[in-house]
Amino acid sequence: MTNPPAAPKLFDHAALRARLARAERSGAERFLLETVSSDLAERLGAVLRPFDRAADIGTPLAGLCDALAGRAGTVDRVDLLASDNEDLRLAPQSIELAVSALALQFANDLPGIFAQLRRALVPDGLFLAAMLGGDTLTELRQSFAAAESERDGGISPRVAPAIDVRDLGALLQRAGFALPVTDSDRLTVRYDNAFALMRDLRRMGATNVLVERRRTPLRRATLVRMAEIYAERFSDPDRRIRATFDILWLSGWAPHESQQKPLRPGSAQASLADAVKHAKL
Numbered sequence: 001m002t003n004p005p006a007a008p009k010l011f012d013h014a015a016l017r018a019r020l021a022r023a024e025r026s027g028a029e030r031f032l033l034e035t036v037s038s039d040l041a042e043r044l045g046a047v048l049r050p051f052d053r054a055a056d057i058g059t060p061l062a063g064l065c066d067a068l069a070g071r072a073g074t075v076d077r078v079d080l081l082a083s084d085n086e087d088l089r090l091a092p093q094s095i096e097l098a099v100s101a102l103a104l105q106f107a108n109d110l111p112g113i114f115a116q117l118r119r120a121l122v123p124d125g126l127f128l129a130a131m132l133g134g135d136t137l138t139e140l141r142q143s144f145a146a147a148e149s150e151r152d153g154g155i156s157p158r159v160a161p162a163i164d165v166r167d168l169g170a171l172l173q174r175a176g177f178a179l180p181v182t183d184s185d186r187l188t189v190r191y192d193n194a195f196a197l198m199r200d201l202r203r204m205g206a207t208n209v210l211v212e213r214r215r216t217p218l219r220r221a222t223l224v225r226m227a228e229i230y231a232e233r234f235s236d237p238d239r240r241i242r243a244t245f246d247i248l249w250l251s252g253w254a255p256h257e258s259q260q261k262p263l264r265p266g267s268a269q270a271s272l273a274d275a276v277k278h279a280k281l
Contacts, residue, residue: 177252
């Protein structure tokens with residue numbers, strides 16, 4: 001039996017570790033993480049059951065653990081970047097809750113991460129996460145693309161293959177999760193200019209870590225032109241620019257006999273045709 005092919009390496013995890021460490025040393029910008037962590041804690045608050053053993057999968061900094069204080073007995077932080085093959089090192093059925101905020105978008109093998117989490121959860125255990133979607137920073141990426149085409153004669157890769165929110169649900173099902181739910185939020189943040197946005201991104205450790213990114217420094221002329229294009233295309237009447245953060249939410253449960261089951265095909269007591277006929281009366 002042959003092993004399945006390894007997932008392609010889209011993200012440079014060594015570069016990501018270095019940039020997160022640099023952001024922490026220089027005073028990390030936490031507003032986005034704090035917003036998402038607060039929303040995640042609020043969503044978890046709708047689940048009326050306790051969780052004794054939880055794991056935080058890859059969330060940068062400790063903001064999510066702080067937001068979950070009182071919702072889980074213990075929350076262990078699991079480093080998504082600890083190994084090249086993204087081995088989470090979680091024992092089977094060792095946790096009741098797995099959470100993650102703004103980390104899974106950097107996974108090279110997202111289906112493999114989901115499969116590991118499904119095995120690590122006890123029956124009726126919950127997985128709840130938020131990750132950045134493909135429309136994140138679309139304004140900055142479009143502005144860079146236009147500036148690099150004008151000034152450099154080519155575009156540096158800045159966009160990872162985007163996953164659709166519906167595809168996330170299919171991946172959760174394939175990994176064996178029951179009752180998968182996915183949805184998305186859109187957060188718009190305004191800045192004085194593109195350079196202020198880029199300073200925040202550096203302080204988040206959120207700059208380009210694609211393996212195929214251009215390694216040579218950006219020319220000043222390209223940066224200046226990018227900021228001009230950004231202001232021309234994506235500014236409000238007060239001349240402040242907009243930056244979009246696309247947040248994808250996903251959840252799923254480890255199967256358990258107590259969970260609601262879909263009806264068997266053909267088991268309905270009334271037909272759709274009868275229901276439509278009744279509605280027209």
